Amino acid sequence: xxxxxxxxxxxxxxxxxxxxxxxxxxxxxxxxxxxxxxxxxxxxxxxxxxxxxxxxxxxxxxxxxxxxxxxxxxxxxxxxxxxxxxxxxxxxxxxxxxxxxxxxxxxxxxxxxxxxxxxxxxxxxxxxxxxxxxxxxxxxxxxxxxxxxxxxxxxxxxxxxxxxxxxxxxxxxxxxxxxxxxxxxxxxxxxxxxxxxxxxxxxxxxxxxxxxxxxxxxxxxxxxxxxxxxxxxxxxxxxxxxxxxxxxxxxxxxxxxxxxxxxxxxxxxxxxxxxxxxxxxxxxxxxxxxxxxxxxxxxxxxxxxxxxxxxxxxxxxxxxxxxxxxxxxxxxxxxxxxxxxxxxxxxxxxxxxxxxxxxxxxxxxxxxxxxxxxxxxxxxxxxxxxxxxxxxxxxxxxxxxxxxxxxxxxxxxxxxxxxxxxxxxxxxxxxxxxxxxxxxxxxxxxxxxxxxxxxxxxxxxxxxxxxxxxxxxxxxxxxxxxxxxxxxxxxxxxxxxxxxxxxxxxxxxxxxxxxxxxxxxxxxxxxxxxxxxxxxxxxxxxxxxxxxxxxxxxxxxxxxxxxxxxxxxxxxxxxxxxxxxxxxxxxxxxxxxxxxxxxxxxxxxxxxxxxxxxxxxxxxxxxxxxxxxxxxxxxxxxxxxxxxxxxxxxxxxxxxxxxxxxxxxxxxxxxxxxxxxxxxxxxxxxxxxxxxxxxxxxxxxxxxxxxxxxxxxxxxxxxxxxxxxxxxxxxxxxxxxxxxxxxxxxxxxxxxxxxxxxxxxxxxxxxxx
Numbered sequence: 001x002x003x004x005x006x007x008x009x010x011x012x013x014x015x016x017x018x019x020x021x022x023x024x025x026x027x028x029x030x031x032x033x034x035x036x037x038x039x040x041x042x043x044x045x046x047x048x049x050x051x052x053x054x055x056x057x058x059x060x061x062x063x064x065x066x067x068x069x070x071x072x073x074x075x076x077x078x079x080x081x082x083x084x085x086x087x088x089x090x091x092x093x094x095x096x097x098x099x100x101x102x103x104x105x106x107x108x109x110x111x112x113x114x115x116x117x118x119x120x121x122x123x124x125x126x127x128x129x130x131x132x133x134x135x136x137x138x139x140x141x142x143x144x145x146x147x148x149x150x151x152x153x154x155x156x157x158x159x160x161x162x163x164x165x166x167x168x169x170x171x172x173x174x175x176x177x178x179x180x181x182x183x184x185x186x187x188x189x190x191x192x193x194x195x196x197x198x199x200x201x202x203x204x205x206x207x208x209x210x211x212x213x214x215x216x217x218x219x220x221x222x223x224x225x226x227x228x229x230x231x232x233x234x235x236x237x238x239x240x241x242x243x244x245x246x247x248x249x250x251x252x253x254x255x256x257x258x259x260x261x262x263x264x265x266x267x268x269x270x271x272x273x274x275x276x277x278x279x280x281x282x283x284x285x286x287x288x289x290x291x292x293x294x295x296x297x298x299x300x301x302x303x304x305x306x307x308x309x310x311x312x313x314x315x316x317x318x319x320x321x322x323x324x325x326x327x328x329x330x331x332x333x334x335x336x337x338x339x340x341x342x343x344x345x346x347x348x349x350x351x352x353x354x355x356x357x358x359x360x361x362x363x364x365x366x367x368x369x370x371x372x373x374x375x376x377x378x379x380x381x382x383x384x385x386x387x388x389x390x391x392x393x394x395x396x397x398x399x400x401x402x403x404x405x406x407x408x409x410x411x412x413x414x415x416x417x418x419x420x421x422x423x424x425x426x427x428x429x430x431x432x433x434x435x436x437x438x439x440x441x442x443x444x445x446x447x448x449x450x451x452x453x454x455x456x457x458x459x460x461x462x463x464x465x466x467x468x469x470x471x472x473x474x475x476x477x478x479x480x481x482x483x484x485x486x487x488x489x490x491x492x493x494x495x496x497x498x499x500x501x502x503x504x505x506x507x508x509x510x511x512x513x514x515x516x517x518x519x520x521x522x523x524x525x526x527x528x529x530x531x532x533x534x535x536x537x538x539x540x541x542x543x544x545x546x547x548x549x550x551x552x553x554x555x556x557x558x559x560x561x562x563x564x565x566x567x568x569x570x571x572x573x574x575x576x577x578x579x580x581x582x583x584x585x586x587x588x589x590x591x592x593x594x595x596x597x598x599x600x601x602x603x604x605x606x607x608x609x610x611x612x613x614x615x616x617x618x619x620x621x622x623x624x625x626x627x628x629x630x631x632x633x634x635x636x637x638x639x640x641x642x643x644x645x646x647x648x649x650x651x652x653x654x655x656x657x658x659x660x661x662x663x664x665x666x667x668x669x670x671x672x673x674x675x676x677x678x679x680x681x682x683x684x685x686x687x688x689x690x691x692x693x694x695x696x697x698x699x700x701x702x703x704x705x706x707x708x709x710x711x712x713x714x715x716x717x718x719x720x721x722x723x724x725x726x727x728x729x730x731x732x733x734x735x736x737x738x739x740x741x742x743x744x745x746x747x748x749x750x751x752x753x754x755x756x757x758x759x760x761x762x763x764x765x766x767x768x769x
Contacts, residue, residue, distance in 0.1 A: 091557020527571025
């Protein structure tokens with residue numbers, strides 16, 4: 001965009017209807033541009049074109065996903081806990097004691113590939129502001145990450161940068177990182193997934209909404225000044241496929257300042273506490289364009305903005321660049337005129353720059369019918385005059401064609417039954433160590449040790465346990481647990497079942513901490529929506545998740561869709577990352593996943609049914625490089641029953657430890673529990689578990705490993721029986737090795753050998769970076 005050209009005013013637009021405009025370069029289709037002209041009754045000005053192009057981008061408008069996302073509302077379960085659902089910056093749920101929790105997960109995938117450190121850092125900053133905007137104090141973060149092969153050269157560029165960005169921003173903010181997950185696969189080589197989650201705590205009365213009520217109220221922009229960084233960044237990057245040509249056109253990635261964000265958090269919370277704000281919105285993707293249109297659309301529908309009042313870091317920015325800038329650490333508030341001086345005084349106290357850039361206006365019935373009226377001026381000239389609801393809420397909605405891909409049948413027919421299985425105990429032992437050492441299964445502490453997990457003092461559980469857990473307040477023992485899960489291999493084999501499996505695993509992980517699952521957020525990562533096969537994956541995934549959440553009574557409170565995760569024609573495996581939040585009445589009742597020395601002699605029970613289910617399994621992937629067949633079946637009634645057993649076992653104090661079974665099956669769960677607590681175990685496989693290979697490596701769902709104190713065994717078995725959960729006694733805690741026996745023999749692996757396999761992989765690859 002040229003800085004020397006004349007400003008394109010509304011009057012100019014009316015008098016030059018045939019002027020050429022670069023709408024295609026901004027990602028707009030011909031029919032979308034034509035629709036803008038119909039809405040306005042003329043061609044758009046350059047500033048209006050900027051607004052519509054970013055607000056109608058895939059990232060901001062969900063134009064390809066809306067028709068499928070509505071299932072989450074149509075199938076929403078009745079939930080007394082849900083206080084704010086989809087449509088706001090984040091969902092809010094009641095957690096008791098007059099308190100509420102807001103949580104959400106979002107992607108920053110493409111910016112994190114372009115510039116890993118800043119892309120990931122600003123992803124954390126953005127999701128934290130979403131939580132802050134709801135009126136809550138952010139209290140913890142998590143992240144779900146996917147990278148190309150761990151030993152690939154570009155992974156050694158991207159992963160350390162992403163991890164440093166997450167740790168830098170979160171640690172500087174003073175927010176504990178309590179968990180998440182990391183995975184690796186060839187499909188993510190040019191498309192890492194960086195999904196960041198934040199959770200905040202508030203009182204019910206503290207909830208804030210993105211709306212601009214009250215004509216005459218002032219619109220205040222506060223926080224960082226506006227610069228050229230990230231102009232169109234997230235909104236454009238997340239709405240385009242990466243290929244050789246587009247790599248040269250990538251806009252700059254946003255730059256974050258966590259120290260300013262920390263001040264912004266404290267400033268905002270003081271403004272909320274003094275009731276100085278009647279509407280609030282953070283500036284993330286699409287910047288001022290998004291904040292003004294969404295606030296206006298959520299209020300009276302009217303707003304007048306003097307764009308030259310926006311504090312700038314670069315005085316050469318054009319109006320459209322100001323509108324598209326994605327400079328970080330900015331918020332927009334609606335303030336009553338009589339409270340404006342108090343508002344500005346709080347900003348000065350926290351050394352936060354604030355500027356009144358406009359006011360809320362009333363609209364005529366005719367203007368309301370059209371979608372309201374947003375007017376913007378630049379040096380006294382009108383450069384924007386549009387109905388804000390048409391930009392914020394009434395963007396294009398595409399019913400993209402979708403079709404089951406032709407190769408799906410062949411993929412599912414290629415079952416792992418044809419793969420060679422270990423023929424003796426030596427091979428079984430060797431393959432257990434190989435799976436345990438595989439990137440994505442192995443110890444993630446090379447990553448997690450870079451995060452501060454205990455700042456604020458309320459962290460109860462953190463990675464690598466099944467879920468993260470925090471106390472909701474210093475004066476309470478009540479806590480919330482969170483887990484994120486996703487399995488792109490499962491979802492590639494069967495998007496419907498694979499997504500349900502991801503939800504079931506996150507649900508199970510939360511229950512394994514002793515908490516009762518309450519609500520769901522999601523980050524849905526897929527290839528191009530213009531590919532019918534990708535849209536079929538997406539449609540099946542959303543259907544599977546919506547039906548599963550309905551069945552288990554856990555409403556979807558919000559989330560994010562990330563499309564165009566592909567390089568050229570090659571899409572990632574569809575990767576829905578599901579976050580589940582649960583509540584525990586007393587954090588002292590929590591369960592950890594480690595076998596401790598104090599648990600010596602505790603009985604080990606395998607809960608659930610084990611079947612020969614190895615499609616998409618870690619064993620098939622690691623040992624044979626194979627992907628085919630069907631993922632494990634999902635029985636949600638069995639998951640609910642298992643969850644009740646685990647939460648009750650924690651509440652009643654009958655369990656010493658619990659660990660869900662997922663990647664790598666029982667073999668990995670046993671090894672992880674032994675290593676996390678520093679104490680081994682002795683396992684005997686017989687009866688239904690007599691085939692040691694299936695018993696150890698199957699990834700059947702709705703299963704957990706529980707250590708039960710000897711004096712509590714009868715009570716535990718009665719609890720399982722009452723809930724209809726199969727419970728098999730398979731051994732005891734104790735010793736310094738993982739010892740496995742079965743009718744045909746057995747093997748023993750010292751903890752020292754297990755630890756070497758489990759802990760050396762990521763340091764061996766990345767310690768030199």
